[in-house]
Every structure is written in structure tokens, then in C-alpha cells.
Amino acid sequence: MAKSVRVKSFDLVAQDIDEIDVDLLHALSIGVGWPHRPADWDFLRRVGEGIVAVDGIGRVFGSAMWFPHGTDFATVGLVITTPRAQANGAGRWLMEQVLERCDGRNLSLNATKVAYPLYVSLDFQTEATVYMRQGSLCDSPDIGPVDGTLTALPADHIDAVFGFDARAFGTDRARQLALLAEISVSCVLMRDGDVAGYAMRHEFGRGHVIGPIVAQNDQDAIQLAAWHLRALKGGHARIDTRQAQGAFADFLNRCGLGTTETVITMSKGRPFLTPTADAPSVYGLAGHALS
Numbered sequence: 452m453a454k455s456v457r458v459k460s461f462d463l464v465a466q467d468i469d470e471i472d473v474d475l476l477h478a479l480s481i482g483v484g485w486p487h488r489p490a491d492w493d494f495l496r497r498v499g500e501g502i503v504a505v506d507g508i509g510r511v512f513g514s515a516m517w518f519p520h521g522t523d524f525a526t527v528g529l530v531i532t533t534p535r536a537q538a539n540g541a542g543r544w545l546m547e548q549v550l551e552r553c554d555g556r557n558l559s560l561n562a563t564k565v566a567y568p569l570y571v572s573l574d575f576q577t578e579a580t581v582y583m584r585q586g587s588l589c590d591s592p593d594i595g596p597v598d599g600t601l602t603a604l605p606a607d608h609i610d611a612v613f614g615f616d617a618r619a620f621g622t623d624r625a626r627q628l629a630l631l632a633e634i635s636v637s638c639v640l641m642r643d644g645d646v647a648g649y650a651m652r653h654e655f656g657r658g659h660v661i662g663p664i665v666a667q668n669d670q671d672a673i674q675l676a677a678w679h680l681r682a683l684k685g686g687h688a689r690i691d692t693r694q695a696q697g698a699f700a701d702f703l704n705r706c707g708l709g710t711t712e713t714v715i716t717m718s719k720g721r722p723f724l725t726p727t728a729d730a731p732s733v734y735g736l737a738g739h740a741l742s
């Protein structure tokens with residue numbers, strides 16, 4: 452008997468991600484070493500839209516999602532090709548499908564190193580580095596008193612931060628924040644009767660992601676992050692931030708949250724990160740795919 456067999460090539464077609472068994476999506480992300488749980492996929496499918504590449508007998512070989520905001524912007528994420536199908540054109544084909552379905556929208560994504568050349572070839576522009584900071588939490592360092600009032604923010608009051616968030620994020624993401632609030636614990640910092648910052652945390656992968664963290668300055672961002680870190684003491688926490696250095700990055704170091712990976716924020720169409728004087732800043736991302 453022959454020692455090997457040549458397996459026939461097969462065609463992949465795009466199918467709506469909502470029609471796929473979540474366990475197949477979970478297997479896809481595990482296959483590339485990502486920490487998503489089935490519950491994380493389910494949440495992302497509630498928030499966004501997506502496609503999967505399937506063969507004739509329903510096996511899943513890849514995925515790509517986009518998360519629309521209004522009519523002219525979306526973030527892109529969950530772009531995965533299963534390792535045995537990689538380097539055969541499926542990743543490019545998935546992205547071409549996304550671009551077609553997002554025609555007319557400005558786009559942003561956070562690119563892994565391996566995916567970066569693909570996005571460059573599709574005319575995405577490099578904007579910033581995102582540092583994935585994570586670890587098991589040690590004691591919170593002393594950070595002094597809060598300038599204002601820092602309290603829990605119930606999910607049904609999350610609309611209080613929509614306007615503040617839009618000034619930092621650059622686009623209105625009210626729908627996404629409302630859905631995120633349903634699975635999150637949130638806090639808000641008030642000063643002189645106005646929102647001065649807010650932060651959310653939700654279960655994800657191995658522990659909790661703290662994000663978004665949106666604040667007027669480093670000290671406020673530290674207080675907001677510390678509010679969550681105190682509650683998670685001993686657990687595993689992750690914060691994705693574009694703060695390379697400065698007081699906020701130092702604070703994360705002192706809490707034991709080291710950088711384990713970096714990704715590159717890229718955009719296609721209008722630039723995504725356009726900071727303006729006096730506007731608040733996004734110190735922590737809602738997630739890699741959500742930005």
C-alpha cells in the first residue's frame with residue numbers, strides 16, 4: 452500500500468457567522484492560540500457581523516468579522532485562517548469579502564504581526580502600537596485620593612457616558628457600549644457635575660478584560676483602572692492600551708501587568724486615531740476586535 456495519499460483540493464464559500472455552531476468558532480480560535488471562550492464568540496456575534504469560510508461538508512476554515520458604528524465606520528477583527536489552510540489565499544479572500552460588505556465605511560483594525568503584510572497590501576495605514584498587558588494581580592500600589600467621585604455605574608445608566616466616550620473614540624459607539632454594559636461591571640468618575648472618565652470590565656478568555664477605559668488624564672485613568680483591579684485581586688486581568696510609557700503604563704507595571712504581545716492599529720479611509728486638544732483619551736480598549 453502507498454505510504455502517502457494526495458488529498459484533493461476543495462472550494463471554500465462564505466457563510467454568515469450567525470449560522471455556525473459556536474463550538475466550531477471556538478475550535479478555530481483555539482487553533483491559532485487565541486483565548487476566546489464560546490461565550491466570547493457569542494457576545495461578538497451579537498455586537499457585530501461576520502462570515503466564515505466553509506467547505507462542502509460544513510467544515511470551518513476561517514472567519515472574519517466587522518463591527519459597524521453608524522453608517523460610515525467599522526472595526527474589523529476575528530480574521531482567522533485555520534493553520535492547515537494558511538498561506539493558500541483564504542485570508543486575503545476573507546478580507547476582500549469584508550471590504551466588499553463594508554464598502555463606503557472607514558475601517559480600523561488591530562493587526563497581529565503575521566497579518567500585518569496582508570493589511571498593508573490592502574491599503575491599510577499604520578497608526579499606533581497596542582500593548583496587551585496582562586497578568587495575575589498583585590497588591591494595588593498606593594495611588595492617592597480620587598479627584599472627584601468614583602462610583603459604580605449600573606448598566607441601565609450607561610447612556611450617561613455616551614457623549615464623553617464619543618469625544619475620545621472619535622465616533623458614536625452607543626449601541627456597542629450598551630451591549631457591553633450588559634455583560635460588564637462599570638464605574639464612572641464625576642467631577643464638578645460632569646463625567647470625567649469611565650471604565651468597564653467583562654469576563655473574557657482566561658480572566659477579565661478591563662476596557663474601555665476612557666479618561667481625561669493619566670491620574671483619572673489610573674483611578675478608574677485601580678477600581679477594577681482591586682475587585683479582581685488575585686485573578687487574571689488584561690488591559691489593551693496604546694500608552695507606551697508615562698504614568699498609566701508605569702502603574703500597570705507596578706500592578707504586575709506586563710506586555711505579552713503587541714498589535715498595530717491600522718486604518719483604511721479616514722485616519723482612526725485623531726486626538727484633539729482637551730478631548731478625553733481611550734486608555735484601555737474594549738477588545739482587540741472592538742478597538
Ligand SMILES: CC(C)(COP(=O)(O)OP(=O)(O)OC[C@H]1O[C@@H](n2cnc3c(N)ncnc32)[C@H](O)[C@@H]1OP(=O)(O)O)[C@@H](O)C(=O)NCCC(=O)NCCS
Pocket residue numbers: 483529530531532533536537538539540541542543544561562563564565566568569572
Ligand atoms: C493572518 C491570517 C488570517 C492570514 O491568513 P492566510 O490564509 O494565511 O492568508 P493568505 O494565504 O491569503 O496570505 C495573505 C498574505 O499573508 C502573507 N503570508 C501568508 N502566508 C505567508 C507565509 N507562509 N510566509 C510569508 N507571508 C505569508 C503574504 O503577504 C500573503 O500575501 P500574498 O497573497 O501576496 O501572498 C492567518 O495567518 C491567521 O489566521 N493567523 C493567526 C490569527 C491572526 O493573527 N489573525 C489576524 C488578526 S489581525
